[in-house]
Amino acid sequence: MCKFRIRGQKRIMGELCIGGAKNAVLPMLAAMCLNESESEIHNCPPIADTFESIKILQSIGCKVEFDGTLKVDSSGSLSADIPDEIVGKMRSSILFMGAMLGRLGKVNIALPGGCKLGVRAIDLHTYGLQKMGAKICMKNDKLYCEADELKGTTILLHTASVGATENLMLAAVKAIGETVIQNAAQEPEIIDLANFLTGMGAKIHGAGTDTIVISGVKKMYAGKPYSIMPDRIVAGTYLVAAAITGGFLKLRNVRPHDLAPVTNALAEMGCVIHCGKNCITLAGPPRLKALPRLMTEVHPGFPTDMQAQFVAALSIADGTSTVTETIFESRHAHAHDLNRMGAMINVSSDSRTFTVHGKPTLQGTTVKAHDLRGGAALILAGLAAEGETVVDDAEYVQRGYANIENDLTALGADIVLEK
Numbered sequence: 001m002c003k004f005r006i007r008g009q010k011r012i013m014g015e016l017c018i019g020g021a022k023n024a025v026l027p028m029l030a031a032m033c034l035n036e037s038e039s040e041i042h043n044c045p046p047i048a049d050t051f052e053s054i055k056i057l058q059s060i061g062c063k064v065e066f067d068g069t070l071k072v073d074s075s076g077s078l079s080a081d082i083p084d085e086i087v088g089k090m091r092s093s094i095l096f097m098g099a100m101l102g103r104l105g106k107v108n109i110a111l112p113g114g115c116k117l118g119v120r121a122i123d124l125h126t127y128g129l130q131k132m133g134a135k136i137c138m139k140n141d142k143l144y145c146e147a148d149e150l151k152g153t154t155i156l157l158h159t160a161s162v163g164a165t166e167n168l169m170l171a172a173v174k175a176i177g178e179t180v181i182q183n184a185a186q187e188p189e190i191i192d193l194a195n196f197l198t199g200m201g202a203k204i205h206g207a208g209t210d211t212i213v214i215s216g217v218k219k220m221y222a223g224k225p226y227s228i229m230p231d232r233i234v235a236g237t238y239l240v241a242a243a244i245t246g247g248f249l250k251l252r253n254v255r256p257h258d259l260a261p262v263t264n265a266l267a268e269m270g271c272v273i274h275c276g277k278n279c280i281t282l283a284g285p286p287r288l289k290a291l292p293r294l295m296t297e298v299h300p301g302f303p304t305d306m307q308a309q310f311v312a313a314l315s316i317a318d319g320t321s322t323v324t325e326t327i328f329e330s331r332h333a334h335a336h337d338l339n340r341m342g343a344m345i346n347v348s349s350d351s352r353t354f355t356v357h358g359k360p361t362l363q364g365t366t367v368k369a370h371d372l373r374g375g376a377a378l379i380l381a382g383l384a385a386e387g388e389t390v391v392d393d394a395e396y397v398q399r400g401y402a403n404i405e406n407d408l409t410a411l412g413a414d415i416v417l418e419k
């Protein structure tokens with residue numbers, strides 16, 4: 001396992017260009033099985049989850065080249081068996097279920113792994129695919145799925161799940177007739193996936209609203225090279241890095257509209273923010289202000305993937321903040337490590353609400369990443385803390401941030417990755 005070693009209290013200052021979004025590219029990697037042809041993606045983030053998805057593509061028979069630009073050739077015959085060891089590492093591997101049902105009418109795939117944030121059920125994925133005609137049975141934690149043909153239908157999701165919406169889109173683009181997904185997730189990454197699929201010949205309307213209508217097509221084709229949307233969570237994390245150190249940051253290649261819930265909260269905490277067409281600047285105050293009430297919500301609400309980073313920042317803000325996590329039951333491990341650094345965070349008995357009593361400063365110590373965003377939050381705390389912070393199990397962070405240590409070093413931080 002590797003670790004980040006951070007010597008804190010250096011201000012984040014400078015300019016950074018944001019790369020492609022993890023949560024946009026992962027469903028696209030599954031989508032690349034659908035067209036029996038070549039696809040090309042620019043701006044693909046070189047993160048651990050991308051490399052794991054590439055391994056899945058290669059293991060089922062796709063040819064893949066990746067040197068910044070990702071090229072996938074899915075024209076050969078593909079295998080329906082997804083290797084268990086890769087699926088166990090990553091939640092998004094479940095998206096190969098919809099894509100491979102669309103491509104082959106068959107897929108055998110283990111239950112997915114990923115960050116442990118709560119139950120992370122897949123009932124909506126299987127419910128929707130079964131409603132489209134797939135037969136799914138589970139043996140020894142493995143799903144065996146088959147469909148002679150997938151048929152369009154109306155699917156109402158009980159929760160606006162990002163993954164279930166994407167999985168059903170991937171299956172529906174080649175189903176017979178029209179599929180309507182109601183209470184669909186509206187995250188910007190859903191729109192990006194719809195645009196990518198449309199470029200390959202799919203017919204999709206309503207992505208970004210709560211009702212997505214997909215008319216199945218017989219064949220998909222090689223689309224034009226596609227540029228992925230910028231990663232709004234990586235951008236948000238770096239904005240918090242500048243805010244927590246009282247620094248100044250200009251981010252390029254961002255979409256301010258997608259980041260509005262994050263920049264609004266940072267402005268309320270006393271940061272001065274300017275948004276341009278594709279850029280955001282932030283100047284952090286000498287001390288951040290507490291937020292009386294912050295609640296994670298589905299898009300366009302405040303994103304759960306920024307909750308941990310905000311809890312870190314609020315732990316040194318002036319006053320008491322309340323943060324409520326409504327998406328995942330168990331996204332709280334970072335609070336305990338922040339407390340080891342001197343923060344005063346009470347986690348409610350249902351693990352959903354954090355009461356954060358802001359302290360003037362934190363003290364560096366050895367802490368451990370338990371998941372991707374929680375690990376990023378500990379790095380942010382380390383940037384602000386007195387002395388040295390070691391964040392163990394850095395691999396969690398590498399799943400979603402490409403060379404975070406290089407980005408932060410370029411902005412004035414003292415951080416190294418030790419293998």
Ligand code: EPU
Pocket residue numbers: 022023024026091092115118119120121122123124125159160161162163164185304305327328329372373400
């Ligand atoms: N849920 C169900 N049944 C299902 C699916 C989901 O009850 O069949 C529940 C989950 O248990 C959870 C809630 O619905 O409580 C939301 O889960 P969702 O399916 O929306 O999340 P996901 O698709 O597993 C994606 C991102 C997450 C992000 C969430 C919410 C990817 C690869 N992952 O996960 O990203 O937190 O949406 O926005 O897109 C991260 O990047 O750190 C990360 C965890």
